[in-house]
Amino acid sequence: MSMSYAMFRSQRRGLVSQRLLMSLLLLAAWETGSGQIRYSVPEEAKHGTFVGRIAQDLGLELAELVPRLFRLASKGRGDLLEVNLQNGILFVNSRIDREELCGRSAECSLHLEVIVDRPLQVFHVEVEVRDINDNPPVFSLREQKLLISESKQPDSHFPLEGASDADIGENAQLTYKLSQNEYFSLELPTSIKPSKRLSLTLKKSLDREKTPELSLLLTAADGGKPALTGTVQLFVGVLDINDNDPEFDQSEYKVRLMENAVKETFVIKVNATDRDEGVNGEVTYSLRSIKPSGKQLFTLDENNGEVRVNGTLDYEENKFYEIEVEATDKGNPPMAGHCTIWIEILDANDNAPEITVTSLSLPLPEDTEPNTVIALISVSDQDSGANGQVTCSVTPNVPFKLVSTFKNYYSLVLDSALDRESVPSYGVVVTARDGGSPPLSATASVWVEVADVNDNAPAFAQPEHTVFVRENNAPGRHICTLSARDPDAQENARVSYSLVERRVGERALSSYVSVHAESGRVFALQPLDHEELELLQFQVSARDAGVPPLGSNVTLQVFVLDENDNAPALLPGGAGELVPRSLGAGHVVAKVRAVDADSGYNAWLSYELLQPAAAAAAGGARGPFRVGLYTGEISTTRALDEADAPRQRLLVLVKDHGEPALTATATVLLSLVESGLAPRASSRAPEGAAGAPTALLDVNVYLIVAICAVSSLLVLTLLLYVALRCAAPPGEGAGAGAAGKPALVCASAVGSWSCSQQRRQRVCSGEGPPKTDLMAFSPGVSQTEESLHSSSEVSH
Incomplete structure (x- = not known):
């Protein structure tokens, strides 16, 4: 290349x-x-x-x-x-x-x-x-089944189908391994005999009765690195041969049989099993002998092994029978097993016990002490031996027990405390049972009524009830109904109600309310006044008619709701007021003070100027004065001039916020002067009580009198404050001494607080100090404004 x-x-x-x-x-x-x-x-x-x-x-x-x-x-x-x-x-x-x-x-x-x-x-x-080793050995079947007779001799061989591997070379060279077992080993092909097949070799004889089936796992591994494996499940079924005798569950059976057993009465069922299977394990039964001679007295079913009575048995003639039974299988040749049945004849228990109950003490009060004798019981049985031995028992889960006093004599006694409210009566069943087989029994019933004693006090559903009643109610109005439950019976459960008498201020509680003795209905005897009594708290007692009587109390809180039944009341002031003409707009020249004995919205006051004097004089023009809606302060709306009348008569309407609203009117007289003297205001009682206007004094005289009065009042206030602080005991608040007087709480310029009174005995419960209330409405006035108003009131 x-x-x-x-x-x-x-x-x-x-x-x-x-x-x-x-x-x-x-x-x-x-x-x-x-x-x-x-x-x-x-x-x-x-x-x-x-x-x-x-x-x-x-x-x-x-x-x-x-x-x-x-x-x-x-x-x-x-x-x-x-x-x-x-x-x-x-x-x-x-x-x-x-x-x-x-x-x-x-x-x-x-x-x-x-x-x-x-x-x-x-x-x-x-x-x-x-090639890589990516294919594991694969068997053509997921499981292989082999059927091998238990008669096969050791060293027998059974061929198996091997696995295949899709890889080549070492990756396809397979080795086999057989799971651990005691019966088979694995024979592998060798290089000497490559045609030799993979097979199982029997190591020891099989026993189907011991091991009817074997489950083996054959594993094939290839020569790859790492090696891959495949498995096949081998199921070996062992075929049966007739190599086991029938065997009975017991070699000897013992049975007890009553002498009065009728024909076809079941006696016993013998059972023989053959560990072989098929016809080799099918068993039939037969009677071999009956001693003493009495073959006609019993029969044996050859298929199921049931022994039944076939005649009349007599305890006095024979008390025991011995029966030999044989079980044979259907193998070739057949094999057999044997057993013996011992039958004991028993005396018949044909008489039931008899029960006699005497000396009953009923009904039984629920406070009866435990171990008190209620009744005497005797039993008897005409049979003998175990058939005549009688034992007695009572119904379980009842507070009674039987105490043996002598042979076949018993006392029925109270075992635990009684409670008629839980269980008013008991049905007690006394059972007498003899010792026969099967036992015979007799029963006697005793009905025990539990008499009531007064052991439960009347109980209210809750310890305290709260109701609300509007003031000015009609006399005799129903307020509420109280109910107490007494679980006792008859007179012990008849409940009567009464007031727990006490003082409410200077008056007795019974002058305000009453309670019906039988129904528990509570009535208001007179109209209630919220301003006098906001909360009436008292107790009602419930007593039963038992001897001695038992009772309990419940607390009733009656809240008296306010109605608008008090008109505003004006506080008295001076005779007149001097107003300098040099005042500009927005100056306070006088103040109307009023209080309302109601509370809440019913005591929230507002002020309205009904007849501005300047408006009438000017023919409907805007008057020089106005009144604060919630403060009652009279202030100038503009600068005063020479055109304003020297004498100003103002009519102020005071109105609460009740439904319907109640009102009062006050007349304020103002005198316009040229000098800068401080004005002095006066609010009169309701219209019609105003007197004739007083003459004006010299300006300098008024000034001197005002300065002296203010100075004297300041000195007197300081001295009184020091004396009260030194004389007050420790822990006593400054407001405690004034609890009996009406206290005025006045509103600010925007009406954040209502004018109401704090009264003594507003809450009358008989316990604790008197309570006061103060209704608040949209608080939003700064301390600076309040201090200015307070200063203005003092100077006035």
């Missing part, structure tokens, strides 16, 4: 130097391409596996492969190998299966033609496909 390559290179250089001699070069190319290149590749190689540098080995330049139309041609197998035109490498393109290409042929090659044009050249390439 190297010589061909050199010649090709020489011709290629001649082609470059003598381009004009095309015909000569074409002839040289044909002569050069007549050589053959050989490669080798293993079968089952992966796609892209390198085979050879075909372009280099053919003496072709890589740059010429594409222009000269380099290509491979193969008859029917062109897709197995391919050439990379970029590097001129021949590689595996698809799966190559040597067995599919060449079968079991020793040589296997792919013949390729390499064709290039310009000038035309043809090269022959042969690629040898090497």
Whole structure:
């Protein structure tokens, strides 16, 4: 191949130097391409596996492969190998299966033609496909069955069908191995006797009764590395011969038979088995002898071995019988086995026991102590021996037991505590059974009624009930119904209800509510007032009529819901107010204060200016004052001028948010002055109570009086605060001393809090300190605004 390559290179250089001699070069190319290149590749190689540098080995330049139309041609197998035109490498393109290409042929090659044009050249390439061990040995059958008689002698041979391997050479050289067993070995073909077949050799005699079937595994391995294996299951069935006697389950059978057994009564069934199969294992039975003579008394079924009574038995005549039985198989020659049946005749138990029950103590109170005697029981049996021995028992799972006091005498006593509420009565069955075979028995029933005692207190479904009642209810209104359950019976279960009396403030509980003794219905005796009593908490007692009576209590919480039944109340103020005319818009000049005894929305107050004085005077023009919707503060809407009347009379409507709303009106008198004195406001009681306007004093006098009053009030407040702090006991809050007085909580400019009162005894439960409430609505006022309003109120 190297010589061909050199010649090709020489011709290629001649082609470059003598381009004009095309015909000569074409002839040289044909002569050069007549050589053959050989490669080798293993079968089952992966796609892209390198085979050879075909372009280099053919003496072709890589740059010429594409222009000269380099290509491979193969008859029917062109897709197995391919050439990379970029590097001129021949590689595996698809799966190559040597067995599919060449079968079991020793040589296997792919013949390729390499064709290039310009000038035309043809090269022959042969690629040898090497065998790999990719095929395991295969048996033609998945399992092989052999039938061998148990009479076969050792060293007998039994041919087997071997395996085949699709590979060649060492990969197809097979060896065999047999699974471990005690009966067979494997005989293999040898190089000395290649015609000798694969076979099994019997090592020791077979016994079908011991081993009726053998399962062996035959494994074939080839000579590859690593070796591949194949297996076949060998099933050896052992054929039977008559080499076993029939054998009985027992050599002796012992039976006890009552003397009153009737004809055809089953006595016993003997059973003999033959380990052989087929007719060799079919058994028949026959009677050999009966001692003492009495063959007519028993029969034996020859097919199933059943022995039955065939006459009348007499215990006094014969107490025992001995029967010889033979079992014979149907083999040739037949084989037999024997057994003996011993039959003991027993005295008949034909009298049942008798039971007598006396001295009953019923009904039985449920508090009866255990071991208390309830009844006396005696039993008797006319039979003798074991047939006359009687034992007694009572129904299981009852709180009673039998105590033997003397032979055949018993006491029925209480075994555990009774509970009538769980089980009100018991059916006790006393059973007397003798010792006969089969035993005879008799029964006697005792019905025990459990009498009730008062051992259960009435019980409410829950320890606390909560109900809601609107205030101003009608007297005698039904609030709720309480019910207590007593599991006792009759008088012990009759429940009556009563109030647990106590004081509610200054009044007795029974002045507010009552409870019906029999039905447990609770009634309100008078209209309830939310402002006086928000929560009425009390207990109701339930007592049964037992002796002694038992009882329990339940707590009832009655929440009184508020209704809008209180109109706003105005707080008293001064007689008049001075307002400087120099004030601009937005200045607070007075404030109307009101409270509402209700709570929640019913106590949320709003203010409205009904009759602005300036509006009437100006003929409907905008007045100089307005009132805050939720604060009650009267402020200027514009700067005051000379056209405003010197005396301003304002009518303010105060309204709550109840349904329907309740209102009150207040009259505020304002005097417009030229100086800058601080104004003093006054809100009067409801309209109609306003007096005649007072005369205005000198401006300087008012100023001096106001300054002195404010200073004195400040000093007095400081002294009172210091005295209270020093005198208050430890742990007592500042608000504890004021629990009995109405406390006013006023709203801010945008109405974030309602004006309501905190009253003593709003929640009356008889326990703990009084409770207070404060309803909040859209809090959103800053501390700065509240402090400004507070300052304004003090100065007013």
